[in-house]
Amino acid sequence: MRLAGKHALITGASQGIGRATALALAREGADIAINHYPDPDGAHRRNAEAVAAEVHALGRRSLVLGADVAQEKPSADMVAQAIREFGALDILVNNAGILRDATLRNLTRQQWDDVLDVNLGSMFNCAKPASSHMRERETGSIVNIASVIGLTGNFGQTNYAAAKAGAIGFTKSLAREMARYGVRVNAVAPGFMDTDMTRTIDPEIKENIRKQIPLGHFGTAEDIAAAILFLVSDDARYITGEVLSVNGGWYM
Numbered sequence: 266m267r268l269a270g271k272h273a274l275i276t277g278a279s280q281g282i283g284r285a286t287a288l289a290l291a292r293e294g295a296d297i298a299i300n301h302y303p304d305p306d307g308a309h310r311r312n313a314e315a316v317a318a319e320v321h322a323l324g325r326r327s328l329v330l331g332a333d334v335a336q337e338k339p340s341a342d343m344v345a346q347a348i349r350e351f352g353a354l355d356i357l358v359n360n361a362g363i364l365r366d367a368t369l370r371n372l373t374r375q376q377w378d379d380v381l382d383v384n385l386g387s388m389f390n391c392a393k394p395a396s397s398h399m400r401e402r403e404t405g406s407i408v409n410i411a412s413v414i415g416l417t418g419n420f421g422q423t424n425y426a427a428a429k430a431g432a433i434g435f436t437k438s439l440a441r442e443m444a445r446y447g448v449r450v451n452a453v454a455p456g457f458m459d460t461d462m463t464r465t466i467d468p469e470i471k472e473n474i475r476k477q478i479p480l481g482h483f484g485t486a487e488d489i490a491a492a493i494l495f496l497v498s499d500d501a502r503y504i505t506g507e508v509l510s511v512n513g514g515w516y517m
């Protein structure tokens with residue numbers, strides 16, 4: 266097993282790519298802290314608990330940690346709790362993300378702030394305390410989930426593209442800061458993946474996108490989880506500051 270004895274924290278892990286990553290890392294021996302959005306009706310918590318049960322079934326420990334990663338204090342408290350309960354944190358996957366699409370003409374300041382705060386602010390909020398801990402231990406790996414849209418831009422997504430391009434710049438800068446401590450920082454840039462995030466896209470638009478993908482189909486959450494697993498494992502021990510595109514050849 267490639268991650269035996271390691272402890273990982275994954276943000277937004279109650280569904281989609283986060284859930285698939287939790288299971289992929291657990292299968293390779295890692296204990297998993299599953300972050301979820303603390304929604305009032307508890308739906309995300311129930312989903313996170315179901316993921317935790319799946320992690321247990323794989324023989325690993327799990328923690329379910331509700332925290333809005335757009336906020337600094339709850340994020341720092343969550344990282345501290347994961348370190349306290351696991352004894353150490355080896356892996357952070359900054360995965361939480363949202364869309365609030367509109368052309369700039371119609372985009373509200375609130376939609377801009379929400380997308381920047383969740384998709385990019387969360388990376389500051391979680392990576393700051395986690396990297397400080399990893400620096401002291403002189404080991405660790407951080408993966409930030411960007412997007413192909415951060416590389417290409419997209420109609421109606423100035424906020425999302427800015428956040429995801431920001432995630433790439435953040436990744437490269439933090440990789441430079443942390444390399445001397447043996448901590449690696451990389452990004453994964455998914456293309457169009459079949460998850461809840463893309464299920465609401467108009468079927469006609471989706472079909473047009475699909476036709477442009479050289480491999481001919483959308484990817485799955487598991488395809489992204491496999492890339493993340495590679496980057497956090499020792500197989501990638503000489504890789505830092507890299508952006509790994511997983512998009513079926515849609516953008517190359």
Ligand code: NAI
Pocket residue numbers: 276277278279280281282283300301302303309332333334335360361362363383384410411412413454455456457458459460461462463486
């Ligand atoms: P998803 O919508 O299924 O998952 C996003 C997760 O983030 C959810 O569990 C959600 O509850 C959580 N989240 C949102 N706001 C949060 C907050 N403030 N605090 C804590 N958790 C929060 O979508 P998916 O596809 O699994 O997305 C995962 C990541 O991959 C996101 O960063 C997304 O931008 C990125 N991505 C997805 C692509 C796709 O085609 N599905 C393409 C490119 C990037």
